[in-house]
Amino acid sequence: MGPRISKALEGSTLLLPSMALIILYTVSGHGKESESPIEWSIHNPVDKQEPGLTETDTQTKDDPEVKAVLDKMAAAGINRPSTVADVRKAYLFYPKLSGTREPIFRVEDRQIPGPAGNITVRVYSPNSTSGLPVLVFFHGGGFVAGNLDAYDNPLRSIANRCECTVVSVAYRLAPEDKYPAAPDDAYAASKWVAENASRIGGDPRRIAVGGDGAGGNLAAVVTLMARERGAPSLVFQVLIYPSLDFSTMRPSWWEETDAPTVSREAKRDVSIAYLPITANLRDPFIAPVYAKDLKNLPPALFITYEGNNPMQIESEEYVNRLRQDGVAVKVSAYPNVLHGFFLMAGDLAAGKKCIDEVATTLRNTFNSTSRNSALKSVRRFLDRGF
Numbered sequence: 001m002g003p004r005i006s007k008a009l010e011g012s013t014l015l016l017p018s019m020a021l022i023i024l025y026t027v028s029g030h031g032k033e034s035e036s037p038i039e040w041s042i043h044n045p046v047d048k049q050e051p052g053l054t055e056t057d058t059q060t061k062d063d064p065e066v067k068a069v070l071d072k073m074a075a076a077g078i079n080r081p082s083t084v085a086d087v088r089k090a091y092l093f094y095p096k097l098s099g100t101r102e103p104i105f106r107v108e109d110r111q112i113p114g115p116a117g118n119i120t121v122r123v124y125s126p127n128s129t130s131g132l133p134v135l136v137f138f139h140g141g142g143f144v145a146g147n148l149d150a151y152d153n154p155l156r157s158i159a160n161r162c163e164c165t166v167v168s169v170a171y172r173l174a175p176e177d178k179y180p181a182a183p184d185d186a187y188a189a190s191k192w193v194a195e196n197a198s199r200i201g202g203d204p205r206r207i208a209v210g211g212d213g214a215g216g217n218l219a220a221v222v223t224l225m226a227r228e229r230g231a232p233s234l235v236f237q238v239l240i241y242p243s244l245d246f247s248t249m250r251p252s253w254w255e256e257t258d259a260p261t262v263s264r265e266a267k268r269d270v271s272i273a274y275l276p277i278t279a280n281l282r283d284p285f286i287a288p289v290y291a292k293d294l295k296n297l298p299p300a301l302f303i304t305y306e307g308n309n310p311m312q313i314e315s316e317e318y319v320n321r322l323r324q325d326g327v328a329v330k331v332s333a334y335p336n337v338l339h340g341f342f343l344m345a346g347d348l349a350a351g352k353k354c355i356d357e358v359a360t361t362l363r364n365t366f367n368s369t370s371r372n373s374a375l376k377s378v379r380r381f382l383d384r385g386f
Contacts, residue, residue, distance in 0.1 A: 063336040069097060069347050070260055070338075082265035084144045084175065084273050090261070090340075091145040098153040099346025102160055109148075110200075112192045115184045116172070122148045123200050124159035124166040133164040133206035133366035134197060135238070136190045136222075140213030140340070142243075142270040143174050143182055154345060154355050161359035164366060165202045167193050171218065175273035182274075183285050186218040187225045194232030206366050208236035208298070210358070212342045216242025220288040220318075223297045236365045238358055240303045240342050244289040245314040246271050246281050259308040261339040267310075289318050299328040301361045303354060305337045332357060 073079050078090040106125040111118040126132070137155060139146040148170050159166040171185035190209055197204040209219040216239040223237050246267075275286065284291035300322060304315045322329045334341065337350045345351030 065348050065350075066336060066338060069344060072097070072347075073260070079260055080263050080266075081261070082263055083269050084142075087142050087266055087270065088145040091141045091147075091150055094340060094343040095150045095153065097344040097347045098351075101153050102156045104156045104160055107156075112189060112196075114188045116177075116181065119185050119189055120148065120170040121189060122152075122155075122168040122170075124155055124168070125201055126159045126163050126165070128201075130198070130201045131203045132201055133162075133362070133369075134193055134200070134202040134208070135159075135162070135164055135166045135362060136193050136207065136209045137166055137168050138171060138186050138209070138211035138215035138218040138222075139168065140211065140215045140240075140343075141173070142266065143179075143214045143217075143274040144270055145173065146214070150343070154342060154351075157345070157355050158359045158362070161356065162363045162366070164362060165200055167200070174270075178273075179275050179279060179286060182214075183218055183221045183225070186222050190222050190226070190234070191232050205233070205235075206369050207232060207234055208238065208362060208365070209234055210238030210240070210301075211242070212240035213339070214243055216240050217244060217288065220244065221285050224284055224288060224291055227296055234298045235369050236298050236362065237300045238303075238362070239300055240354070240358070241305060241309070241311065241315070241339060242288075242302075242318075243311060244318050245287045245311075246275065247287075250313045259310050259339060262310060264310070289314050289321070294318075294322050294325040294327055297322070297325075297327050299365070300330070301358065302329055302331045303334070303342075303357070304331065305334045305339070305341065307335070308338065330361065 070079065073090075073093070076093050078086065078093050081087045081090050104124055105127050106123075108123045108125070110121050110123060112121055113119070135158065137151070137158075139148070139151045141147075141150075148168050151168055155166045155168050158164075167189070169186060169189040171189070172181040174182070186209075190207070193200070193202065194204050194207055197207070209222050211217070211219040219237050220239055220242055223234055226232055226234055275281075279286060281287060282290040302315070302319055302322075304312070309315075319329055319331055332354075334350050334354065337348065341348050341351045342354050343351070345355055
């Protein structure tokens with residue numbers, strides 16, 4: 001090695017600790033571009049109050065926006081679905097309430113391997129950047145309805161506003177494919193994303209799962225499966241009014257008899273369609289609320305709603321158990337809405353706010369995870385003794 005090269009390397013080596021300290025200072029959140037950390041607290045994004053997950057006297061039907069939506073649903077003949085056929089009809093109608101489709105850089109349908117054949121996924125890319133964080137999303141529909149097209153509008157919005165790749169999963173539906181088809185597909189898709197993130201421009205270190213209703217159940221189940229099986233590594237979960245318990249014996253199911261988009265009758269019919277006759281209703285991969293413990297699960301955004309919410313008590317129980325087991329949870333309780341409002345951003349302001357909240361929370365989480373990863377790398381670098 002020539003003397004000039006040797007001296008240059010010597011000089012650059014002396015600079016390494018200083019450069020590392022500068023990077024350490026920046027990624028620790030002291031730079032001008034750093035974002036504030038997520039505030040893990042119960043709050044209400046609509047009126048800025050801070051209620052818990054308790055019953056309120058909200059008169060959903062008196063809200064003008066909700067009343068207009070209910071009128072549209074009544075005209076379409078989908079109020080208070082009580083059978084699998086009713087639920088499927090409703091999920092064909094809901095996209096009409098989801099607003100104008102946002103343009104996005106790229107949308108691509110892919111076939112990925114699953115436990116019983118290929119699974120169709122739809123990949124939303126907000127730009128051409130590689131190494132973007134990823135949200136794996138599972139649609140709602142009571143395990144019997146819903147599809148990729150029904151959720152196209154809100155997922156375009158989340159991908160654009162979060163600047164993340166979104167992978168929407170078309171898992172198998174009941175009664176054609178009973179449990180465990182749906183969670184098996186959901187887990188297989190999440191694992192595929194982690195193992196093939198670079199193929200879709202994603203970052204395998206920043207993967208979240210999420211869903212609404214039945215999809216929220218699947219997101220919660222996938223985190224339990226990932227913890228039990230050691231992979232994939234997940235950094236966050238988005239649970240939008242998730243179904244967490246198949247029992248209809250909880251008090252909220254008998255108190256809330258006037259829920260316009262979800263009913264005891266529909267839940268009974270959906271349960272019969274989804275679950276084999278031998279199913280254990282306390283299996284945590286069916287009902288996450290019965291998991292032995294919830295330790296070491298990723299942080300969660302838990303979105304619920306007040307008033308006619310037949311899943312209120314199981315939601316309270318799950319949030320409390322997450323917190324007791326040391327899982328950070330951000331809870332948002334929306335007033336004056338109805339089950340399914342995530343799909344109704346075209347007609348309900350709460351739907352727009354929900355999409356914005358999901359995107360903002362994910363963006364802050366992913367950015368924080370990126371800084372933490374950089375921080376760990378710098379610390380490992382310093383520990384090497386340069």
